[in-house]
Each structure stands twice: as structure tokens, then as C-alpha cells.
Amino acid sequence: MHDATGVASIGWLMIGLPALGAALLLLGGKKLDKAGPYLATLLSWASFVIGLLILLQLRGKSPEDRGMHQHLFDWITTGKFNLSAGLQYDQLSLTFVMLITFVGSLITVYSLGYMEHDPDKRRFFAYLNLFVASMLLLVLADSYTLLFVGWEGVGLASYLLIGFWNWNPAYATAANKAFFLNRIGDMGMLIAMFVMFWAFGKVDFAGVNAGVEHAGKGTMLAIGLALLVAACGKSAQFPLQSWLGDAMAGPTPVSALIHAATMVTAGVYLIVRSHVIFNASEDARLAVCIVGAITLFAGAVIGCAKDDLKKALAASTMSQIGYMVLAAGLGPVGYAFAIFHLLTHGFFKAGMFLGAGSVMHGMNDQVNMRRFGGLWTVMRITWVTFGLGFLAIIGFPGLSGFWSKDKIIEAAFEGSGWKPWVFGLTALIAAGITAFYMSRMFFMTFMGKRRWTEDVHPHESPLTMTIPMMVLAIGSAFLGLILGPTGIITDWLEPVVGKHEGGEHVLGAAPLMVATFVLMVIGVAMAWRMYWRDAVPVAPPVGSPLTQAARRDLGQDDFNQAAIQRPGLHLTRALVFFDNKVVDGVGNGSAAGIGGSSARLKKMQNGFVRTYSLTMLLGVAAILGAVWVVR
Amino acid sequence: MTSPATFTQAHISYAAVVPMLVIFGAAMVGVLVEAFVPRAMRYWTQLGVTFAGLVASFLTLVLISRNNKGITAADAVVIDGPALMLQGTILVLSVLAVMLMAERFDTRSADAFTQSGASVPGSPMETNAVRLGATSTEVFPLVLFSVGGMMLFVAAGDLLVMFIALEVLSLPLYILTGLARRRRLLSQEASLKYFLLGAFSSAFFLFGSALVFGATGSIKFGEIADAVGKVNGRDDILIPGMLLVAVGLLFKIGAVPFHTWTPDVYQGAPSPVSGFMATTVKVAGFGAMLRLFYVALEGLSWNWQPVIAIVAVLTMVVGAVFAVTQTDMKRLLAYSSISHAGFLLVGVVALNKTGLSGTMFYLVAYSFTTLAAFGMVPLVRSAGSEATHLSQWAGLGKTSPILAATFSFLLLGFAGIPLTSGFTAKFALFSGAVGHGATWLVVIAMLMSAVTAFVYIRIIVLMYFSDPTGDTHVLFPSALTGISVTVGALATLVLGVAPAPLLNLAQHSSLFLR
Structure with a gap:
């Protein structure tokens, strides 16, 4: 891949301008209440123009050497692991850039009308710009790690925008759910990176792709499946799909931009970007197909x-x-x-x-x-x-x-x-x-x-x-x-x-x-x-049982509750906490806040030293016993 | 008749140990200050002595000890890369922790500590003590003694020195835990509990040392390592001994099932002390554990790795799951620190150079974030006391935007979101562990970090998406707390964006001498 020349050498501005817009709008205070939204829209269009110029520049070259690479800075440099942050301009990333900046800018324009009377619209446009910047970073990144930064950035922006009208507790819960299910996806992403690092010593696209031919089938399958989990979280695919419906709590332009046109397609981008890995593992591809087929059918039935x-x-x-x-x-x-x-x-x-x-x-x-x-x-x-x-x-x-x-x-x-x-x-x-x-x-x-x-x-x-x-x-x-x-x-x-x-x-x-x-x-x-x-x-x-099931999203939430929440998280107890907080939180709170009420504190402090030391002793006995048995 | 043992004087390389001498010296001066300086001047004098001691110690460490690595004092002290790196970390964290402890708000003495620890709260005796101008400045020499113990702990070259260092670092902590100004009963109960359980674990450590000595004929790590391969038929003593020593260390870092004291003690202790314990003690404990396992017991790795792996899993799971159900901020941070200890144990199990440097990097990154978080807890007040119930933090995003934003950022750091130190640290730690027999541990660690992420996000949601409860207010901190928290938060950011220098340092420092 060549070094970036021409317009592409300022390609980082595509990310930088909206990021600057987000920072200005968030920090600028009330002075920017009027001009801010227009500034955000302008910066978004500016990104589009730069993207378009780079696209034209790419079209002017022969198909094989269209890809360009731009080194930004050395991110993590240690003995044997070197990771630089860089951007990659090729046909795939530019296609996404066009979609993101064009649709994104159109939706920013639409929001000028839609959010006109919202008192908090400056914050809204700041988040929109933050989203565009993160999404562009996601698709332009030259390594899985930098992609992951954008990946988390769009997650954060999405989270902030779903919960934008946070005066409604249900909306805040929806935001929470989106964030949590996305974290499960992120876990897949991280595991994929760890395995890549172990297998290839690299996490940038070029390095990983170069290493694939020497790697074993099992490694490829592991990376492929971990990437699939990541894609499922971000792209609302089975079994991590249930957040998308709730995410509709956000303002409608957000649903259009993030939860329809761009962010939710990041999983597809990830799979296509990792095509070298998926090409090397038929089993991983089969898993991708199964997930896709289940989701496309379930989504249609729910619809x-x-x-x-x-x-x-x-x-x-x-x-x-x-x-x-x-x-x-x-x-x-x-x-x-x-x-x-x-x-x-x-x-x-x-x-x-x-x-x-x-x-x-x-x-x-x-x-x-x-x-x-x-x-x-x-x-x-x-x-x-x-x-x-x-x-x-x-x-x-x-x-x-x-x-x-x-x-x-x-x-x-x-x-x-x-x-x-x-x-x-x-x-x-x-x-x-x-x-x-x-x-x-x-x-x-x-x-x-x-x-x-x-x-x-x-x-x-x-x-x-x-x-x-x-x-x-x-x-x-x-x-x-x-x-x-x-x-x-x-x-x-x-x-x-x-x-x-x-x-x-x-x-x-x-x-x-x-x-x-x-x-x-x-x-x-x-x-x-x-x-x-x-x-x-x-x-x-009333409808047939199928209709009823479909209305309840084919039991997505029930599934989550049974598979993720109940056993792993004791979420029931967490819900009790929320109840307490809402219902009698004030009473509890002030009681706990007063230092003198020792009776209550004693009650909270019901752990006896004898119990604790017994736990320790049993722990020691278990360790020694286990080693004794094994030997 | 046996010939009388010849006594050879141990040679001590003072250039290598001077940082510790400076700290212990400063602590002695602190004791004298407490005895002879008038009450009105003690606060500033003690503060000056403490900071001077810590800074001087750090400077000698960088300027002198760094160029004089070696094994000294009859193999009792080892000054090598890991020791220096962790000693430096402990010193920097201690400076920040002392700043938090010295916070006075608008009173005349350090806000977190009682002026009369022996009296019943609210009793005439206490009132009298306060009226006579009793001070709480004895905490500063106590901290210095503890810091000195920790520095020796990570540099200990044999089991006995390690044991002594363990006691030197622990005893002041037991006292500090009991000195909270408010909620005194909780604090004193925590102190006693910590002391009793600490004594219990020390006994395990000592007994284990005796067994190891019996099996190998030495208490020196280097000689133990040599003997491990040669002695045959004594595994029945050696392995239990090794595990009992490990239990003593696992207690200090709060690993399950030796963690039970952690939430009670962190909750009861004054918040800055909790922050101090959650960071420096963890650094010291892991430093000692790494030295023990990587130097002395490397040859027995087949025996200890599975045990530590299972302890790591238990620690991660218990820390994460219990964090979900907590309603008290300090207990929540305690369980969070337990789950982080579990993550760190994954690095210990990895048993390679990357695992070592990753663990050290993680320790630094985690410590800065944790210290800043504990530093912010005392700022949120309700009815004159710390508002540690989670419901009292509701709506802080509206009433105190800066505090809420900073705390949210720290929580994102705990959760390991990119561009925070939590991400680079997890990356450094787990990428070193994958493929060294610890891959399954990394998968569990990732699952559990998703669970803990939920815990942290819930607090952010609480601060931003709930309405304030009304009786909570936020104190405006002095420069001391301000600087300390700012440094912690900045470190969380900088280590996320530009981790290279520290990663390099950790990598260059990851060579044990033996």
C-alpha cells in the first residue's frame, strides 16, 4: 500500500473536523446554542467533501494500487510489539466514508428542523458530530485496535443519543441495555485481538492478513468466532439483538443514522474487512451464515x-x-x-x-x-x-x-x-x-x-x-x-x-x-x-401464539434474562436495589448518611471475624486438599 | 564439639537501599516531630517532612539506586528492575495518597481522621481533646513506616525479610484503619477485624516459610530456586509450604477466598486510607508474589499455576458478581478492587516476561484510577458525613457536573474503554497471557469485565439519568485533593493515549535478579 498523497494526506481531517465540532459544542457553553447546530452541519459536510475528493483521487488510479495508507503516530511501541495508529484509504473504507458522511450530513440537516425546539439541541448536535467522527475512525482505521477505539466511540455516542431524552427512565434503561449487550460484543472483539496478538504478534490489518496463511485452522476459527460475537453485538444479530428495538427510544434522526444506516452495519464491515480470516475458516463462515439466517428470519417475523x-x-x-x-x-x-x-x-x-x-x-x-x-x-x-x-x-x-x-x-x-x-x-x-x-x-x-x-x-x-x-x-x-x-x-x-x-x-x-x-x-x-x-x-x-410471541420480540428479553442476567449477574438483586432507590431510597439514604446510628451500622456490618477466618481456613484446606488429591 | 560459627559482617550496598533508608529516616523524624513540635505547627511540619521524605526517596531511587542494582545485605535485599519499578510506583502513589489524607476542607486538622481515637465518639473526653487542640498528625509517620515496609516487601530477597516487611507495612495500616473521624465504630471494628485476620494470615505465611526451609534448607529465594530441582522426596513438605506462603500473600492482595476482610475494611477505614490500601498495598503484594513465584518457585510452576489459576477465577467471579449487588460506594470499589486483583492474577499465572511487564503496567494504571476514585468519595457529603450510599450519588451529573464527569471517566477507565488506561492495561496484561496456558482465563476475565462494566455504567446512569435526592451536597476540595485527583485522572487518560513510555519502562524492568 502506498503512502497517502494529495488530498488523502489531509484525510485525517475527515475525522478531525467533526471531532473538533463535538468538542466545541460541548465545551462552548450557551454562546453556541444558536450557531452550534449550523457549525456541526457544516463540519459534517466538510468531511463529505474531503471524502469525495479522496474518492475521486482513488478513481484516477489503476484498480490494483488504489489503496493508500497514512501513518498518524506511534501508539504503543515496546520491544516486540509495535502498533502505530494509521488510516487506510481503500475502496472498502471509502465506500463507507461516502455512506457515513453523505447520509450523516443529510440527517444532520434534517435534525435542524426536527430538533428545532429542543432546549438541549446543542448537546444533540455535539453527539451527532462525535458519532460521525467515531464512525469514520472505525472504518478508516488500519488496525483492529484503532478500529476498536472508533467502535467504542460509536457505542458511546449511540448510548448518549438513545438516552438523550433521559428524563424518561425507560429511555435511560434502554440506553443501559444497549451498552451492556454491546459490551458482550466488545468482549469478542478483545478476545479476537488477544488471539491475533498471540498467533501473529500483530493486530494491524496488513500484519494479520500476512500471517493468516501460516496459522492453524483452530486459530482462524477462534478469531472468526470472536469477531462474529463482536459483529453480533454491534449489528444487533442473534443472540445479542434485543437492544435495537429498545434503542428506538432515541430521537428519530438518531434511529435513522445510527440504528439503521451506519453504526449497526459496523459488524458487517468488520466481517468483510476480516475476509482474509473468514476465507481461511469455512466453519467460521458457516457460523456467520447461521447467525445471519436466524436473524433475518426472526426480524421479519417480529416485524x-x-x-x-x-x-x-x-x-x-x-x-x-x-x-x-x-x-x-x-x-x-x-x-x-x-x-x-x-x-x-x-x-x-x-x-x-x-x-x-x-x-x-x-x-x-x-x-x-x-x-x-x-x-x-x-x-x-x-x-x-x-x-x-x-x-x-x-x-x-x-x-x-x-x-x-x-x-x-x-x-x-x-x-x-x-x-x-x-x-x-x-x-x-x-x-x-x-x-x-x-x-x-x-x-x-x-x-x-x-x-x-x-x-x-x-x-x-x-x-x-x-x-x-x-x-x-x-x-x-x-x-x-x-x-x-x-x-x-x-x-x-x-x-x-x-x-x-x-x-x-x-x-x-x-x-x-x-x-x-x-x-x-x-x-x-x-x-x-x-x-x-x-x-x-x-x-x-389477541392474535395467534406466534403473533403474541413476535410482539414480545420472540422472547429476546426472556432469553437474555435466562441466559445472561439471572445466573451471571444476580440482576434480581440489582433490581431490588433500583426499587429501594426509587421507593424508599431517600429514607434509606439519609439513615445511612448519619454516622451516629450505630444500630443500623451494626446491622450492615454483620460479617463476623470468626466467619471470615473460617472461610480462610476452609480455603487453605481446599487448596491443600486439592493438591494432595491431585498428587 | 562443633566449632563456633564464624560471623561475617554482611556487606550492604547503601547506594541500592538508600531510598528505603530515606523513608524510614523521615518516619523517625516524624515521630520526633510528634513529640516535640507544638500542636499548632505540627500539621504543616509533618506534611513537609512527609513530602520531603517521599520526594527525596524517589529522587535517590531514580538517581542512585537505578544505577546500583544488585543483591545486597547478605542476599536479604534484591534491588532489580521489578523492585525499582514497583518501589517508584509506591512512592508516587503515596505522595498522592498523603495529599488526600491531608485534606482539611475548612477545619483545622485533617478531615478524615479523628483527633482522639481512643475516646467514644461524642463523649466529653473527645470534646475535651478537640478543645485542647488535639491533632491527628500521627497518621503521617504511620504512612511513612508503612511505605517503607512496602518498599522492602517488593525487594525482599528471602522469606524472613519478606515476612518482616509484611508486618512493617501491615501494622501501621491496622492503626490507620481505625482512625476515621466519622462512623467510628465501623472504623474500629474494621481495624480489629483487619488485625485479627492479618495475624491469622501471617501465621500461615510463617508456617509455610518454615516448611519451605525444612524442604530446601534455605530461606533465600535464589537458593530455594536451586534446591527445588535437586531435592527429591520432600515435595510433601515443600508444596504445602509453598502454598501456605502464597496464602499469606493472597490475603494481602484480597484474593478469594481470602478477601472477606476487604469490603469491611475499605468501608470502615477513612476513604483516603482505603485508597492507599487499595493501591500501594496491592502493588506491594503483587510485587512480592511475582518475586516469590517467578524467582523462588518457578521450578514448581506445574504445582502452583493451577492453584493460582483457580484462585484467579474465583477472585474475578466473586469480585464482579458481588460488585453488582453493592449499594455502598466504598464497598463497591472494594469489590471492584477484588475483581481487578483477579485480573492481575492472570498475569501472574502467565509466568513469562510479557506477563510480568503487563502485570506491572496494569498495577500502575489501576492504582492511579483507583486512588483518584477513592479521593473523590469524601467530597460527596450528606448530613456532615460521607454520602457513600449509591442512592445519594443520584443526579450528581446535574448538581456537580465536574465531579460527575471526572468520576464517570474514572469508571470508564475501570471498565477498560479504549483511550483510558484501563484498556491499554487489559490489553498489555491479557495479550501476554493468551497462549501461555492462560487463554481460558483470559476468556473468563473478559466475561467478568463485561459484568463489572455493567456495574460501573450503572453508576454513571445513576449520576446522569436520575434525579438528585436533595440532601446530598458536594464539598469544594482544597488544592491537595484537587491535584491528587487530577493527577490520577490525567494518568488514566495519558496511559490510555500514549502508554508507550511506561510500557517500555515496564518491559525494561521486567528482569528479576536472583
Whole structure:
């Protein structure tokens, strides 16, 4: 890889400018209340411009030596372990830079309108800039360690933004949950790095990739699985998915940016970036496929049962990222399509989230779709832009999702044996379910009869909000057509992720396309019957056991509680603590605070020395006994 | 008839041991100050003597001892890389801890300590003592004696010197623990408990030393190491002896199941003393343990590694799980320190140079963060006393943004978030341990650090996302606490961003002499 020249030599400014913005806005105080948000927006766009110039610079070179590397500083230098912090500009990272800065900047513009009346908006824009900076660091980093810094940075920003309206305790809990499940993912990341360090003595991409061919299968599998755990945490994949639905507590632009378009796709980036490792371990790839397939199916089922507009979109995000993870797990055949779907999804899902925000803006922040209906008459722009996103995601021929998702389904059918059938059919059937739940969402919100509550007066949102929606809608419509059938995206990414020679399919491309189309039509038709033609009841019907399970997120939380919380954490006792704090915390607190109340202190101090010394003695006996037995 | 044993005078390299002599000398001066200087002047005089002693000791360490490494005083004292590195760490931490102990707020004597330890709280005797201007300055010489003991502990060359150093460092701590001004009963109970259990563990240590001597014929680490490979058939004495010695050390660092005293003592002791114990004593205890296992007992690693590994697992799990259920800040920090001790034991089990340097780096990083955290506890008050119940910390993000932000940063450091020292330290420690038979330990350590992360994040949530309870207020600290906490927090940041110099130092220092 070459040293960075030209515009790329100031590429670090892409990260530096938004980081500076975040610092200025956080430290600047009330003086920046007015100008701050505009400054944040400007800096975000500046990053986009630099990214675009670097992209053009890369395009001017021959495909093989497009990658550039920039050394920033020596981070950890000790005897045999040297780690420098550097940035890497190649086709993959630049693709992400474009998505992050473009969608991110659009959403910052949208937030100017959406958060206009929020007293704390300076803080909000500071967090947005912090997020953009961290996310760019994540994708531009040249080592797993530096990537991890960005990885934690986006986690922190996401956490701060989910809990932004922290006056609501439930929101704070949601933020907490997101953070905790992400920590489990981070653990995977750390273990992966430790194993890399042990096996290769290096944790930078170039060093690890160079070492892979000499490493054993077991090592590769261990690293691959640990990376998969990391990806599951960040990308809300099974079994660490349950935080995403709750994360919808954050302001809607946040859901669009972080929990749809960018941060949650970091896991996909991680897998594709580590493709050398995954190429070397078929078992690790299989695990990735299984996780992706389970998530894409579960997300689709959950999406069918949610009445909360944002939570339904969140379930859909989970499902779509499941598609990307599945594609990444398929190996060289799928890497490029995973990234391609990630791009198109970034546009249409962000667009729909912004549309949802616009609907909420007009409907007094309601999210219950059963109280929507017929909104197309009053919110024309939102209706059209959301509609384009909707058509794109269900894979309507010609629109973006059609080009990217169908490619993944097609790739899943490649190969021989049981795998293509299982993964292919899962992806195919879930596409039908996707058509159903997305149509359900669209029809319940915009079509059919008005079921509004009495106090709402829906209206179209201001231009700062609708323009970004229009731009994203254009992307939803045409991005796939521009990049997909022309082969631009696959050719562009080929030097990074490797070339794939077409293989055997268990099912041909033409029958697949027909099958996908038929399933989509069936899905839409069923939704039309139930949610447009027939009246939608305002109160949710009891529903089948499956519906009920899906409403409870297919028992995600129950699962977490049984598998993570209860045994490991004694969380029940922690909850008792929270109860105490809320209910009688004040009483307890002051009692404990007064030093003189010795009776109470004695009660707290019920550990007797004799018990303690007995514990020690038993410990000694156990140690000596164990050694005696072993010998 | 046996010939009379010839007595050869031990040669002492004063250049190597001068830092310890300075500390003990300063402690003696402190005792004299307590006896002869008028009460009104004692606070500043003692402070001056203590800081002068600590700084002078550090300077002699860097300027003189560093160039005079070696085994001296008839093999009783070993001044080598690890000893110097850990002695220096102990001295720097002690300066910061003394600053915390000297905090007076707006009163006339150190705020954390009672002026009349023997009297019943609130009794006429105490009132009388305060009226007569009784001081609490005896804590400073006590601290110096303890520091001297710790410095000898990490440099001990044989089992007896190690035992003596253990007692020298422990006895002042027992007294310091009982000197809290507020919640005196809790403090005195903790002191007695610590003393009784400490005596109990010392007995194990001593008995173990006797068994090791019986098996190898020597108490010197170098000779024990040589003998381990040669003596046959005495393993039945040697191995229990080795494990009993280890128990004495495991007690000091608060490893499970010898940890029971930790939460009670940290809670009862004055907060700056808890901070002092949680950091310097841990540094000293791990220094001694590393020397014992890496020098004297390396040849027996097949026997002790599994035991220490299981103790490490227990320590990590108990520390993390119990931290979740704590409602008292000081007890929570105590359990947090227990879980960190578990992480550190992973480095001990690794038994290689990277493990050694990683452990030392982790000790430094952890200590700065911990000391700053304990330094902030006394600032949060309720009804004139420290507000240590977690519910009293609710909403501090709104009422005291600087305190809450600093404390949150320290907690993120504990949790091991990148760009804090906690991350680089975990990285240095665990990357050295992976692949040296300790990989499974690292996996458990990562799991448990996820659990402890939950604990720390919960406090941040409490401070930022809950409403203040009303009766909690935050004192404005003097420059002493201010500097100490700032240094701790800055170290947490700097060691996260630019850890290279200290990592290099740890790596260059990771060679034991024997």
C-alpha cells in the first residue's frame, strides 16, 4: 500500500473536523446554542467533501494500487510489539466514508428542523458530530485496535443519543441495555485481538492478513468466532439483538443514522474487512451464515407483529442486516453484495426512518400505527418518499432493493449440498415476509381509513426535513440501478475483497427471480387484504401464539434474562436495589448518611471475624486438599 | 564439639537501599516531630517532612539506586528492575495518597481522621481533646513506616525479610484503619477485624516459610530456586509450604477466598486510607508474589499455576458478581478492587516476561484510577458525613457536573474503554497471557469485565439519568485533593493515549535478579 498523497494526506481531517465540532459544542457553553447546530452541519459536510475528493483521487488510479495508507503516530511501541495508529484509504473504507458522511450530513440537516425546539439541541448536535467522527475512525482505521477505539466511540455516542431524552427512565434503561449487550460484543472483539496478538504478534490489518496463511485452522476459527460475537453485538444479530428495538427510544434522526444506516452495519464491515480470516475458516463462515439466517428470519417475523412504527422499522433493520451478514458469511461470492445491500439499505431505511420522524412530527409524536391511516392525503411528500423506500426494500423490480437483495438470495443458492437450500430458502421466504410486513406498515400508516386520535392535526414537515427525505428517496430508487447491473460496485470492491468466479447454483437465476417476485406479490396482496381493504381495528386483536410471541420480540428479553442476567449477574438483586432507590431510597439514604446510628451500622456490618477466618481456613484446606488429591 | 560459627559482617550496598533508608529516616523524624513540635505547627511540619521524605526517596531511587542494582545485605535485599519499578510506583502513589489524607476542607486538622481515637465518639473526653487542640498528625509517620515496609516487601530477597516487611507495612495500616473521624465504630471494628485476620494470615505465611526451609534448607529465594530441582522426596513438605506462603500473600492482595476482610475494611477505614490500601498495598503484594513465584518457585510452576489459576477465577467471579449487588460506594470499589486483583492474577499465572511487564503496567494504571476514585468519595457529603450510599450519588451529573464527569471517566477507565488506561492495561496484561496456558482465563476475565462494566455504567446512569435526592451536597476540595485527583485522572487518560513510555519502562524492568 502506498503512502497517502494529495488530498488523502489531509484525510485525517475527515475525522478531525467533526471531532473538533463535538468538542466545541460541548465545551462552548450557551454562546453556541444558536450557531452550534449550523457549525456541526457544516463540519459534517466538510468531511463529505474531503471524502469525495479522496474518492475521486482513488478513481484516477489503476484498480490494483488504489489503496493508500497514512501513518498518524506511534501508539504503543515496546520491544516486540509495535502498533502505530494509521488510516487506510481503500475502496472498502471509502465506500463507507461516502455512506457515513453523505447520509450523516443529510440527517444532520434534517435534525435542524426536527430538533428545532429542543432546549438541549446543542448537546444533540455535539453527539451527532462525535458519532460521525467515531464512525469514520472505525472504518478508516488500519488496525483492529484503532478500529476498536472508533467502535467504542460509536457505542458511546449511540448510548448518549438513545438516552438523550433521559428524563424518561425507560429511555435511560434502554440506553443501559444497549451498552451492556454491546459490551458482550466488545468482549469478542478483545478476545479476537488477544488471539491475533498471540498467533501473529500483530493486530494491524496488513500484519494479520500476512500471517493468516501460516496459522492453524483452530486459530482462524477462534478469531472468526470472536469477531462474529463482536459483529453480533454491534449489528444487533442473534443472540445479542434485543437492544435495537429498545434503542428506538432515541430521537428519530438518531434511529435513522445510527440504528439503521451506519453504526449497526459496523459488524458487517468488520466481517468483510476480516475476509482474509473468514476465507481461511469455512466453519467460521458457516457460523456467520447461521447467525445471519436466524436473524433475518426472526426480524421479519417480529416485524409482522409490531404496531409501533419505529419498532417495526427496527425489526426490519435487524432482518436486513441479517441478509448482509448472511451474504458476508457466504464468502467471496457474497462480500461485495453484502456491502452493496448495506449501501442501498442505508439509503432506503434512513429515508423511511426520516419519514417516520416526519409522521411523528405531524401526529404529536405518536408511533402507534393503529391510530394512523389515510395520511397520504395530508403528507404528500412524506408519503411519496416513504413509498419509494417501501418499494425499494420489498425488492420492487428496478428499485435499489431489487438489485441488492435479490443478488444476496441468488448468492445464497450457490454451492451444493444442504447449505444452499437452507440458507437460500430462508432468504427467499423471508423476502416474502418482508413484503408483507413492510406493506402492512405502509398501508396502516398512509392508506386505508383515518383512525386518528382526536387531538391530532397532521401536516407536512418543513423543508429542512423533507429535502433530506427526497434526496434519500432518489437514492432508494436509483442507487441500485446505477451501481448494480452496471457492475460498478463489484468491480470497485474487487481488489479489496477478492474476485469470485461464478459457481454452481442449485437453482437458476431466472426461476429465482420469478419466485422472489411471486412471493413479494403474495406478501403485498395479503397485507392489502388485511390492512387496506378491511378496516384495521384500533385495539390490537389477541392474535395467534406466534403473533403474541413476535410482539414480545420472540422472547429476546426472556432469553437474555435466562441466559445472561439471572445466573451471571444476580440482576434480581440489582433490581431490588433500583426499587429501594426509587421507593424508599431517600429514607434509606439519609439513615445511612448519619454516622451516629450505630444500630443500623451494626446491622450492615454483620460479617463476623470468626466467619471470615473460617472461610480462610476452609480455603487453605481446599487448596491443600486439592493438591494432595491431585498428587 | 562443633566449632563456633564464624560471623561475617554482611556487606550492604547503601547506594541500592538508600531510598528505603530515606523513608524510614523521615518516619523517625516524624515521630520526633510528634513529640516535640507544638500542636499548632505540627500539621504543616509533618506534611513537609512527609513530602520531603517521599520526594527525596524517589529522587535517590531514580538517581542512585537505578544505577546500583544488585543483591545486597547478605542476599536479604534484591534491588532489580521489578523492585525499582514497583518501589517508584509506591512512592508516587503515596505522595498522592498523603495529599488526600491531608485534606482539611475548612477545619483545622485533617478531615478524615479523628483527633482522639481512643475516646467514644461524642463523649466529653473527645470534646475535651478537640478543645485542647488535639491533632491527628500521627497518621503521617504511620504512612511513612508503612511505605517503607512496602518498599522492602517488593525487594525482599528471602522469606524472613519478606515476612518482616509484611508486618512493617501491615501494622501501621491496622492503626490507620481505625482512625476515621466519622462512623467510628465501623472504623474500629474494621481495624480489629483487619488485625485479627492479618495475624491469622501471617501465621500461615510463617508456617509455610518454615516448611519451605525444612524442604530446601534455605530461606533465600535464589537458593530455594536451586534446591527445588535437586531435592527429591520432600515435595510433601515443600508444596504445602509453598502454598501456605502464597496464602499469606493472597490475603494481602484480597484474593478469594481470602478477601472477606476487604469490603469491611475499605468501608470502615477513612476513604483516603482505603485508597492507599487499595493501591500501594496491592502493588506491594503483587510485587512480592511475582518475586516469590517467578524467582523462588518457578521450578514448581506445574504445582502452583493451577492453584493460582483457580484462585484467579474465583477472585474475578466473586469480585464482579458481588460488585453488582453493592449499594455502598466504598464497598463497591472494594469489590471492584477484588475483581481487578483477579485480573492481575492472570498475569501472574502467565509466568513469562510479557506477563510480568503487563502485570506491572496494569498495577500502575489501576492504582492511579483507583486512588483518584477513592479521593473523590469524601467530597460527596450528606448530613456532615460521607454520602457513600449509591442512592445519594443520584443526579450528581446535574448538581456537580465536574465531579460527575471526572468520576464517570474514572469508571470508564475501570471498565477498560479504549483511550483510558484501563484498556491499554487489559490489553498489555491479557495479550501476554493468551497462549501461555492462560487463554481460558483470559476468556473468563473478559466475561467478568463485561459484568463489572455493567456495574460501573450503572453508576454513571445513576449520576446522569436520575434525579438528585436533595440532601446530598458536594464539598469544594482544597488544592491537595484537587491535584491528587487530577493527577490520577490525567494518568488514566495519558496511559490510555500514549502508554508507550511506561510500557517500555515496564518491559525494561521486567528482569528479576536472583
